[in-house]
Amino acid sequence: MVAVLQPRVELRPMRRDDLDAVHEVEAASYPFPWTRGVFADCLRMGYCCRVAAVDGDLAGYMILSAGAGEAHLLNLCVAPAMRGAGIARVLLDGALVEARLLRTGRLFLEVRPSNARAVELYRRNGFRTIGKRPGYYPAEGGREDALVMVRHLDAARSGAPAR
Numbered sequence: 001m002v003a004v005l006q007p008r009v010e011l012r013p014m015r016r017d018d019l020d021a022v023h024e025v026e027a028a029s030y031p032f033p034w035t036r037g038v039f040a041d042c043l044r045m046g047y048c049c050r051v052a053a054v055d056g057d058l059a060g061y062m063i064l065s066a067g068a069g070e071a072h073l074l075n076l077c078v079a080p081a082m083r084g085a086g087i088a089r090v091l092l093d094g095a096l097v098e099a100r101l102l103r104t105g106r107l108f109l110e111v112r113p114s115n116a117r118a119v120e121l122y123r124r125n126g127f128r129t130i131g132k133r134p135g136y137y138p139a140e141g142g143r144e145d146a147l148v149m150v151r152h153l154d155a156a157r158s159g160a161p162a163r
Helices: 016-029 036-044 087-101 116-124
Strands: 009-013 048-054 057-067 070-078 106-111 128-139 142-152
Touching (some): 016 057, 036 048, 057 087, 087 106, 087 116
Parallel strands (some): 070 106
Antiparallel strands (some): 009 048, 048 057
């Protein structure tokens, strides 16, 4: 039997000194990335901003907003070189914990239908598609729709086990 070691992932609050690294990951991941200023604004506004670090290096991040009893996962991204190591799952689990701590009943998100790995991650973790936002994302040669997904944080309604 061969043991495969998973990286030790630390999930911690995002700090201002993370912004350059966060923006680097964003720019390496998307053709139409958020600006560094958008991330700075999320911190300034008090959104739940978390980073995942592996051996001290930033491997990914998530941004969550909450209000009126609902949470919205605004951004979840993993550095291209770190994909497939379970970091997105750690970030998503962190978002679910934070949403519960904020006493929200549902967690919403938008995702590109073309991002099959992300769509599958969300589905495997109890999210279901409830709609579509036409032309939501900028895309090469036009716009791409977004799937709107939700997970009820009450285990009885979510169809997924509570964590």
